[in-house]
Amino acid sequence: ISLAQSxxxxxxxxxxxxxxxxxxxxxxxxxxxxxxxxxxxxxxxxGQAVAEEQWCSRKRAREVAGVDLADGLLTxxxxxxxxxxxxxxxxxKWQVRCGERAMGIKNPIREIMDTxxxxxNPSKRMISLAQGDPTAYPHLRPGENxxxxxxxxxxxxxxxxxxxxxxxxxxxxxxxxxFSVPGRAPLKPADxxxxxxxxxxxxxxxxxxxxxxxxxxxxxxxxxxxxxxxEYHGVEARFYDLLPDQGWEVDLDHLRTMVxxxxxxxxxxxxxNPCGAVYSKAHTTDILRVAESLCVPVIADEVYAEMSxxxxxxxxxxxxxxxxxxxxCALSKxxxxxxxxxxxxxxxxADGIFASAGVPETLLKLCQVSLGPSxxxxxxxxxxxxxxxxxxxxxxxxxxxxxxxxCVRRCSAIPGLEVASEPRGAMYLMVRLQEGALQGIGTDxxxxxxxxxxxxxxxxxxxxxxxxxxxxRVVFAAPPEVLEDAFDRIEEFCRRHLVAKQPPRPESP
Numbered sequence: 140i141s142l143a144q145s146x147x148x149x150x151x152x153x154x155x156x157x158x159x160x161x162x163x164x165x166x167x168x169x170x171x172x173x174x175x176x177x178x179x180x181x182x183x184x185x186g187q188a189v190a191e192e193q194w195c196s197r198k199r200a201r202e203v204a205g206v207d208l209a210d211g212l213l214t215x216x217x218x219x220x221x222x223x224x225x226x227x228x229x230x231x232k233w234q235v236r237c238g239e240r241a242m243g244i245k246n247p248i249r250e251i252m253d254t255x256x257x258x259x260n261p262s263k264r265m266i267s268l269a270q271g272d273p274t275a276y277p278h279l280r281p282g283e284n285x286x287x288x289x290x291x292x293x294x295x296x297x298x299x300x301x302x303x304x305x306x307x308x309x310x311x312x313x314x315x316x317x318f319s320v321p322g323r324a325p326l327k328p329a330d331x332x333x334x335x336x337x338x339x340x341x342x343x344x345x346x347x348x349x350x351x352x353x354x355x356x357x358x359x360x361x362x363x364x365x366x367x368x369x370e371y372h373g374v375e376a377r378f379y380d381l382l383p384d385q386g387w388e389v390d391l392d393h394l395r396t397m398v399x400x401x402x403x404x405x406x407x408x409x410x411x412n413p414c415g416a417v418y419s420k421a422h423t424t425d426i427l428r429v430a431e432s433l434c435v436p437v438i439a440d441e442v443y444a445e446m447s448x449x450x451x452x453x454x455x456x457x458x459x460x461x462x463x464x465x466x467x468c469a470l471s472k473x474x475x476x477x478x479x480x481x482x483x484x485x486x487x488x489a490d491g492i493f494a495s496a497g498v499p500e501t502l503l504k505l506c507q508v509s510l511g512p513s514x515x516x517x518x519x520x521x522x523x524x525x526x527x528x529x530x531x532x533x534x535x536x537x538x539x540x541x542x543x544x545x546c547v548r549r550c551s552a553i554p555g556l557e558v559a560s561e562p563r564g565a566m567y568l569m570v571r572l573q574e575g576a577l578q579g580i581g582t583d584x585x586x587x588x589x590x591x592x593x594x595x596x597x598x599x600x601x602x603x604x605x606x607x608x609x610x611x612r613v614v615f616a617a618p619p620e621v622l623e624d625a626f627d628r629i630e631e632f633c634r635r636h637l638v639a640k641q642p643p644r645p646e647s648p
Contacts, residue, residue, distance in 0.1 A: 240371060247363040248604045251585060258589065263596040266617075266625045270598075271412065273475045273566060273616045278538060281476045282531045288522035289479075289515060298518035304507040306333025306483070306517055313521035318468070318485050320457035326485055332502045335512050336480040337442045337469035342368050343484060344404070344438045344465045347501040349374045353403040355438070356394065360387075360569065360607035362412050362440070374403070378606060383559035383569070387416035389426050398433045404465075405435050407455055410443035413605045413612040414569050415543070415562025417446075420453040427459040436492070439466040442482075445532070446473055447564040448540045456487035463489045465498075470516075472566075474523065475535065481516045539566055542615040542622055549626035550613075555633045559610075568613045569602065577636045582609040590636075595628035 252269075259265050273279050292298050305311065308328050315326035334340040345355060345368045354375035357365045361378070369376040379394040381387045394405070407426055410417045418426070430437050439455035446452070456464040469482030484502060488494055511517070543562050550556050550568070555576035562568045572582045580586050584601035588611055591597050602610030615622065 240373075244367060244371060246367055248600065251601055251604055254585075254589075258593050259596040259598070260592075260594055263628070265596045265598070266621060266628075267598040268613045268615075268617065268622075268625055269600045271566070271614055271616075272477055273472060274477065276617050276621065278618050279475050279535065279616060281474060282527055284526040284528075285474065285476065285519070285523045288519035288526070291522075292515040292518035295518075298514040300514065302333075302511050302514050302517055304510055305503055306331065306506075306511050307514070310517040310520045311483075313524050314483050314485065317524045318454075318466070320454050320487070322460050323456060323487055326487070329499070330486045330488075332484040332486070332506055333511050333517060334467075334469075334482040334484060334506070335509055336477075337440070337467050337471055337482040338364060339509065340467035340469065340482040340484045341365070341438070341440060342372075343502055343505045344467060345369060345374060346372050346505055347465075347498055348403040348436065348438075350403060353401050354399070355403060356397050356405045356435075358389070358406065358408055358411070360413055360602065360605040360610070361406075361408060363604055363606075365406055365440075375401075377402075379405075381411075381414065381416070383414075383571070383610075386418075386560045386563070387411060387414035387569075388418065388422050391425060391429055394426075394429055395433070398435060402433070402435050404438045405430050406438045406440060408440040409455070410446050410452065410564040411567070412443065412565055413567045413600070413602075413607070414560070415565050415567045416560070417449075417452055417564035419451055420458065423453050423455060423458040427455060427462050430462045431459060436463045436465070439464050441466050441468050443472050443565040444468055446536065446539070446566070448536060448543070449563060452564065456485075461489055463487065463492045463498075465493075470520075470523070473532070473535075474527070479513075479516055481512050481520065538618070539615065542566075542617060542619055543568065545619045545622045546613055546615045546626070549622070549630070553626070553630045553633050554637050556629075562615070566614055566616045568615055569607065569610045570599075570613060571610050574609075576638060577633060578638050580636060584608055584611050587611060591629060591632050594635075595632050597625050597628050597632075 267275070274281075310333060311328035311331035314331045314333075315328055319325040332340075332343065334343060341364065348355075349369075349372040351373070352375075354377050355365075355369050356377050356379050357369070359378035359380055361381075366376045377397050379397050380390040382390050389407075398405075405426075409423065427437065437455055441454060444452065444454065454466065455462075456466055464487040466485045466487060467482065468485070469477075470479050471477035471482070486493055486499055486502070493499065543566075546568050547558050547561050550558050550570050555573050557571045557573055559569065559571050572580070572584060572587060574582050577587070580590065584603055584607075588599050588601045591599065600612040602608055602612065605612065617625070
């Protein structure tokens, strides 16, 4: 390819006079060797044919008119005749513009938090319960086997080059083996697409199904990136409700009413960000039955797969064999490595529905844009999946469960706050503001987040970031001692702002 690029000026020159100098060109091609001749010919055949046809057409026209070929070409060049569609002369001033789609990106978290950031109380140590990074504190870190696998891949020197756009075969085989589900045909490497983290995996799924005028159904509350991606890819975002007092389960009746003939996918997030919900097998099956009855495929955000405190997690693809599912996951959450940016899509087809629509081929085209994630990380993934022990997973979940219990206990004892449904997994908790309890705040979650930051240097995310006004989200990835300090300050804040007539709750032990 580099040879072709270095000689592209020569190759795009017409052969000359309808083949008059063809023999000389052929001789040069033979001298370069058969392999190179074949590659170059394939790359420029179309451009060569067009150039020669233009040359020959002009020659015939000049001969008919009795005009010398060289003189005619000089006349053409002078008159600009070889550029019939040449644009108007560019004005001599800078005309740099930004792309409309990129300029239209709106991230609700950033738009809201940018109005709050930097306003913490300088006299108190900042504690963030807002950032969904499981590695923010040293008690949660990738396993030693994971670090060793990446180090070996880098030191081995065999993973320095480009990989197939879809991902290395060994990496995709490891993912296929690990994420195959009972009841469906085992995944093959061809069913796996490696991505730059889970965010790109989600983007590829939306883009692959985003036909003109279509819509995607998103959970409410839900991770705001879903809406950002839909809008970026020109898809209407529609929202189906989750039920806060029923474990944040999907309101199935509402889900049905949101589907129309332009719905291209239902996005299901389980375990849930921001709610900490983990759906039972029965409820997951009910969701997939709705999708089946309406003939709508599912995009399953399962980046928190298996992060369930009671072990009841069931993948969407395992709930039925009759609905095509695009499942996304990554090393970021369960394996505590968000900065490694290694994610994947697994295509769980049903009766060839995705295949007949060309979805795998479309996903491949999308992967060809970024050329996939880091080669050493792809090389390390089979070892990571093979050697990470059940004990390590259990230790991570035990630490998260201890922190979740701490948050629930403290929130339940603070006047003005309540937990609608306790978290059952992931690393998030949604806390409801009681109506009329906090003076000057009420259920204004943005005002709560702003004031608790200004007065106590505690950062939480307002529920409006997730289409859930009246709530705020807590990340419980911090250890209990940090959470106790944070909730001491939140409790002091709430008691200071408590409406006088509000009956106080018992103080937490």
